[in-house]
Amino acid sequence: MAKKNTTNSQTEWNYAASPESTSHIRLEKKYQLFINNEWVAPSSKKYFPTINPATEDVLAEIAWANDADVDLAVKAARKAYTEVWSKMSGAERGKYIYRIARMMQERAREFAVIESLDSGKPIRESRDVDVPLACNHFFYYAGWADKLEYAMPHKKPEALGVAGQIIPWNFPLLMAAWKIAPALAAGNTVVLKPAETTSLTALKLAEIIKDAGLPPGVVNIVTGYGDTGAAIVNHPDVDKIAFTGSTTVGKIIQRAVAGTHKKTTLELGGKSANIIFDDAPIDQAVEGIINGIFFNQGHVCCAGSRLFVQENVADLVIRKLKARMESLYVGDPLDKNTDIGAINSKEQLDTINKYIKIGKAEGAEIYQSDCSIPSKGFFCKPTLFTGVSQSHVITQEEIFGPVLTIQTFRTIDEVIQKANNTPYGLAAGVWTDKGSRIFNLTTKLRAGVVWANTYNKFDPVSPFGGYKESGIGREGGVHGLSAYLK
Amino acid sequence: MEILKTYKIYIGGAFPRTESGRYYPIVDASGSTIANVCLSSRKDVRNAVVAARKAFGGWSEKTAFNRGQILYRMAEMLEGRKLQFLEELTKQGSSKEAAAQEVQESIDCLVYYAGWADKYQQIASSINPVSSSHFNFSALEPMGVIGMIAAQETSLIGLVKLLAPAICGGNTVVLAASEALPLCAVTFAEVVHSSDVPGGVVNILTGKVSELAPAMAAHMDVNALVSESLGELDKTLALACVDNLKRNIVYQQGTTQGLPYITALQEVKTTWHPIEQIGGASSSY
Structure with a gap:
């Protein structure tokens, strides 16, 4: 699966299939x-x-x-x-x-x-x-x-x-x-x-x-x-x-x-911002970006679908992100190795593909991991778009699939403006090592759930919902x- | 010769006339005109929303203590102008006793x-014991710009009871005064103006509820609409609120006071952060 390695490792991350058994389930016709x-x-x-x-x-x-x-x-x-x-x-x-x-x-x-x-x-x-x-x-x-x-x-x-x-x-x-x-x-x-x-x-x-x-x-x-x-x-x-x-x-x-x-x-719905500052622990942030957008095939209302990376680390983050995307397993949902399963329906796959097409037509640069996907069923490769701006359809509308858009920013004020400039307000992510900056951001982001140095965490005791x-x-x-x- | 007051509206910390140039007369029981009041337009609503949005950042970020002081200052200013409000209330048909009670209640409400x-933050927020290594808390944040229709049957108390909990919680407000009894609303704007309330935090318009309320309900940059029940109009307003999922809060007539009036205009924000888990040291002492 990981044919195109862009990082420090040439390891082939191929595992034997490890499917969960279906023998013990009871289903009526x-x-x-x-x-x-x-x-x-x-x-x-x-x-x-x-x-x-x-x-x-x-x-x-x-x-x-x-x-x-x-x-x-x-x-x-x-x-x-x-x-x-x-x-x-x-x-x-x-x-x-x-x-x-x-x-x-x-x-x-x-x-x-x-x-x-x-x-x-x-x-x-x-x-x-x-x-x-x-x-x-x-x-x-x-x-x-x-x-x-x-x-x-x-x-x-x-x-x-x-x-x-x-x-x-x-x-x-x-x-x-x-x-x-x-x-x-x-x-x-x-x-x-x-x-x-x-x-x-x-x-x-x-x-x-x-x-x-x-x-x-x-x-x-x-x-x-x-x-x-x-x-x-x-x-x-x-x-x-x-x-x-x-x-x-x-x-x-x-x-x-x-x-x-x-x-x-x-x-x-949502179009949640995930914001990476230059002092963030980059490897953890990359994991957070992956989890934020590819968890559950991106079928997550609070998916971190708008990534904002501080300009001076953008090249590094994008390079690591692409490399990490190459190691994602797309395929059989019952296989315990699988990271990204099937898109829920043909209809949803069509919606996602429609947005990917729009993104390309708008002139954004697409990157998809070089994985193979099963010939049957509904699957979508993990996808990211660079070269997008606030005015692109794919940065404004909820795609509800494994599709990430990446924008860069220079200052905190700029990223707050951009992150809040949406009719949605469900969630946001902030990645930085500086405590005072976290509290500045988590206070100013107009969203019901804010994850700082983590993403897509849920718990029964934790209130969830949108602005x-x-x-x-x-x-x-x-x-x-x-x-x-x- | 008495100098008569020009009743103007209050937008962004200034007292303009309505941009429409329209007015409507307020008459006393004997039928003589006591004031020509601005018949504000939808454009005035839009201007007021712009002012309220501009003021929201600064007001919501003021310390809670500071907002409390400013509300208390409003009570002080209202106390100082008691006589003016008593006069306006009686002009608009209140008995002296009822007027005195209404002004006193309004002062008390601000206090x-x-x-x-x-x-309120301490009462309504929570630390949430999640089952993972995270610190997680939920706190209240103001909703933003609130469109507000003052209670219609009173000139002063009905607006103070809706307005005070909104700005107490860090929201900014565009308020339509009682249509038939608008005088105290305009004079109350002068109280606001002299109480260190930043311009734009409170904006007060006079005019037709049937014109102003739908404009507020349909405005895409208003976060919530608050009113006492307006009868038939309630459903129209509720429908107009849907376009930007404005929170639509309709109280029964006779608003009281209490914590729920504050929390109704707050959003709950939940924040997560990992807790470092390295090493085996635990703190038993």
């Missing part, structure tokens, strides 16, 4: 809707295939919920809220959530394998990041259920009611956990819709919810496309919409709920609870 | 938020 702790055939009678984006093989058929199915789910959630969940003590609610966390831990490997099969992300990430973080999220919020009055001092915290939750395909199980755990801890019931390309782990989570003995209707999972999501958003008996996805769809939702009683939290058009509200930590309380 | 300026 066909999945129904999960309503009232039962598997219910959709009244639409329609199903759609979910495929493995690395092979294009069909993994299962998934029910496609229509308005009537969503209505059934909302009714189940309402009934569970009024009759059971809102009457239960916080301590008892917490025990159910702890149970979910434990059962997920027990089945962690199965979940990791299915996540990689269905989403295309490398097994190393689903195994070491997505699944453990999802378990921990339930574990963390379980403990809040009987302590809500400490989360909102001087208020008598009350649940909102039925929460409609719509999640994306980039972290399917983790986003389900981010949504369900705080909602349940705060005393709400849930109707959740996973993304159409990645329904499987949410449906496996439904198995756990049933096994954990949650009262019927507390969590309902309805699968489908955008029309299913719209049915949730527009349902009059939903009290809260929590959405993670694109800024475009976030705005559609915000318009749909205008003038209603529904509360929203939106976790949307400006990157969203409204926070998820995670004590701040994430208020989204589900009045 | 209340002066005290909050260097305290």
